Every structure is written in C-alpha cells, then in structure tokens.
Amino acid sequence: MLGTFAGALAARQISFTGLYADTVGEVEEEGKVLVLKRIKQTFHLTAAEEDRERIERVLRVYADSCPVARSVRGSIEITSELAG
Incomplete structure (x- = not known):
C-alpha cells in the first residue's frame, strides 16, 4: 500500500x-x-506545503488502484491519513 501511494504521488x-x-x-x-x-x-513524508491539497487528494483515491487494498476490500476496513 505504501508503494502504491508513493507511485501515485510520483505519477502526479x-x-x-x-x-x-x-x-x-x-x-x-x-x-x-x-x-x-x-x-x-498514518503516512509521514516531507513535501512542499503548496502540495498538501494534492497529496490529500491522492490519499483519498490511491487505494482504488492498490492490489492489497482491493484484495481485502469488504473484509478489512482500511483508513489512511497524513501525519501532522
């Protein structure tokens, strides 16, 4: 899941x-x-403050493209947030 999140940030x-x-x-x-x-x-990263809104948007949608999250959807509730 971490790798999918990182990949989604990099793609943007x-x-x-x-x-x-x-x-x-x-x-x-x-x-x-x-x-x-x-x-x-809880994801921790260092990024420019002006990118915070875009990062939060990625956080809301990345799980839809994550093989692990999609595999357990319906069985295990997954929540993600940014630290700080």
Missing part, C-alpha cells in the same frame, strides 16, 4: 522525501479465532 509529479507509514491492525475474536478487522495507516 509531487516531490517528496522520507515517506514511511505507521500501520496498526485491529483484531477481533470471532468464534475463538482472531480476525483482522481494521488497518489504520
């Missing part, structure tokens, strides 16, 4: 450095089995 010629994500999975018990229900990602 948005310059950035230091991209990484803090990712947290939330698990619930279903019939004595632990099941991953939610993934929350």
Whole structure:
C-alpha cells in the first residue's frame, strides 16, 4: 500500500522525501479465532506545503488502484491519513 501511494504521488509529479507509514491492525475474536478487522495507516513524508491539497487528494483515491487494498476490500476496513 505504501508503494502504491508513493507511485501515485510520483505519477502526479509531487516531490517528496522520507515517506514511511505507521500501520496498526485491529483484531477481533470471532468464534475463538482472531480476525483482522481494521488497518489504520498514518503516512509521514516531507513535501512542499503548496502540495498538501494534492497529496490529500491522492490519499483519498490511491487505494482504488492498490492490489492489497482491493484484495481485502469488504473484509478489512482500511483508513489512511497524513501525519501532522
């Protein structure tokens, strides 16, 4: 998912450095089995402030082109946000 986000930024010629994500999975018990229900990602990167709106727009749509996000859609809720 991080790679798809980075690729989407690059495709839009948005310059950035230091991209990484803090990712947290939330698990619930279903019939004595632990099941991953939610993934929350917080992306960290350094970019020009004037690109913030475009970066946030990419953040809203990149998952539609992400193989991992598309594979688990409907089973695992995925949320993404920018740090700071």
